[in-house]
Amino acid sequence: MNPTAGKGRAAYAGEGVLAGLRRAGHDVVDLTGADADAALARARAAVDGTVGPGTSHGPVDALVVVGGDGMVHLGAQAVAGTDVPLGIVPVGTGNDFAATLGLPVRDPAAAGAALCRALEAGAAGRRAVDAALVTGPGLAGGPRWVAGxxxxxxxxxxxxxxxxxxxxxxxxxxxxxxxxxxxxxxxxxxxxxxxxxxxxxxxxxxxxxxxxxxxxxxxxxxxxxxxxxxxxxxxxxxxxxxxxxxxxxxxxxxxxxxxxxxxxxxxxxxxxxxxxxxxxxxxxxxxxxxxxxxxxxxxxxxxxxxxxxxxxxDGERLGTLPLRVEARARALQVLVEPR
CATH class of the missing domain: 2.60.200.40 (Tumour Suppressor Smad4)
Structure with missing residues (x-):
């Protein structure tokens, strides 16, 4: 979670999401870091299966981000191009990607409940969407995935x-x-x-x-x-x-x-x-x-x-031009409640 997102709402919402997922019987680990880089490192390790509850049997079953489009951007760096889906609890300033998906926006209780239903639905609770891969000499840290x-x-x-x-x-x-x-x-x-x-x-x-x-x-x-x-x-x-x-x-x-x-x-x-x-x-x-x-x-x-x-x-700084932006079909799995 990003504890500063949504005027601090994300920290409170994140605790509620943790509790709700655990009540639903899920094994959950909080991957929040001291800063965005630390959080991304922990998220990537969980997706790789080297930290968290999935370490005994491989990658985690899902990565959940609590915050705005910046947290979606962070989550995409960890899961795009993998089979691990991204769950979103949108409580940030923009929430544009979540709104496009039709997720409950700025209602963490409703978003958490929808997240649980998506997880319970298995394959029916996943939606494969495109993501953009950005490359260029001005990017610090190498290529970046973009959701929006x-x-x-x-x-x-x-x-x-x-x-x-x-x-x-x-x-x-x-x-x-x-x-x-x-x-x-x-x-x-x-x-x-x-x-x-x-x-x-x-x-x-x-x-x-x-x-x-x-x-x-x-x-x-x-x-x-x-x-x-x-x-x-x-x-x-x-x-x-x-x-x-x-x-x-x-x-x-x-x-x-x-x-x-x-x-x-x-x-x-x-x-x-x-x-x-x-x-x-x-x-x-x-x-x-x-x-x-x-x-x-x-x-x-x-x-x-x-x-x-x-x-x-996604509201985040990328880098100086030139940049190449390429659509990658179905590169990102997201958790969406079946309709």
Whole structure:
């Protein structure tokens, strides 16, 4: 659990989840660490079968995280690409991935009960969903798994600013961070390389981005953009519908590119992102592809240019560009109560 998530609610909720799982007859170990790195190390050891109740017979049967999207991100690093499912008790600030799955949000008792029912259901209580694998020289610690979305533009700058703010709490923090970042916003220069582009018309009504064919079926786009987001799921930032048509199980990323918006245009677009209406604006495009490489464009090194934002994912800092984001179909098992 992340004891600081949800204004401290996660610590209280975590104790309740531990007690509830034990009452249901499960053998449970608390893997909470002194910090995120320690918690991840313990989670990976439990999934590998080298610590915890599963040590006598291999890996644990499930890993449960209590917190927000940051804890989902941590859990994904331990279980993605394995057969160990991830259970989620969402009591954080954003909870976007849990909301997309239809889990009870900010109701730890209901989420804990649903978790027990999912475990009792066996295979029927599991759902295989996609995850994105991110690679690049700017990543500390090597490749990273992402459950929700990778942000590399204004949305990343807003995420970084929001993480520095102490007030207000909750999703309003992202609104304040956006207002602060828009004051100094100018579009950045990018080069995007897409692999496995889906040429079918966009279901969300977004405009087509003009791509240049490249070798081995790749396609590229070079230009200035306000937003560059490679989304596995539809929402970020506590309900911002950044890619409203994105699906967790189609094996594709929805890559949002808002091209060359003026400051006034960016200000106008931001409120419509809470409903998903921004994708119908003329300069907002969605490319559905298996993978995308996001890197600085040719003008990124011109004197006077602002540095490109540091990429973020699931609310967490990733690293500097360039980055490659690739959808991995059914890479993540999650515990979901059978309907």
């Amino acid at each position: 979305a990778v942000s590399g533009g204004l949305d990343a700058a807003v995420n970084a600013r929001a993480n520095l703010l102490r007030h207000p709490r909750g999703s309003a923090r992202y609104t304040v961070a956006a207002a602060l970042e828009l004051v100094r916003y100018r579009p950045w220069s990018y080069r995007l390389t897409f692999d496995g582009v889906d040429d079918r018309p966009a279901a969300d009504g977004s405009a087509t981005l003009r791509l240049r064919p490249g070798p081995a079926g790749a396609a590229t786009w070079t230009g200035r953009a306000a937003l560059v987001t490679a989304a596995n799921g539809p929402q970020i930032g506590g309900g911002i519908r950044v890619a409203p048509a994105a699906s967790l199980d189609d094996g594709l990323l929805d890559v949002l590119v808002a091209t060359d918006l003026s400051r006034a245009g960016a200000v106008a677009v931001f409120p419509s992102m809470f409903t998903g209406g921004h994708v119908r604006r003329r300069k907002v495009h969605v490319v559905r592809a298996r993978a995308v490489t996001i890197e600085p464009g040719p003008d990124a090194w011109v004197a006077g240019e602002r540095p490109l934002p540091v990429a973020h994912a």
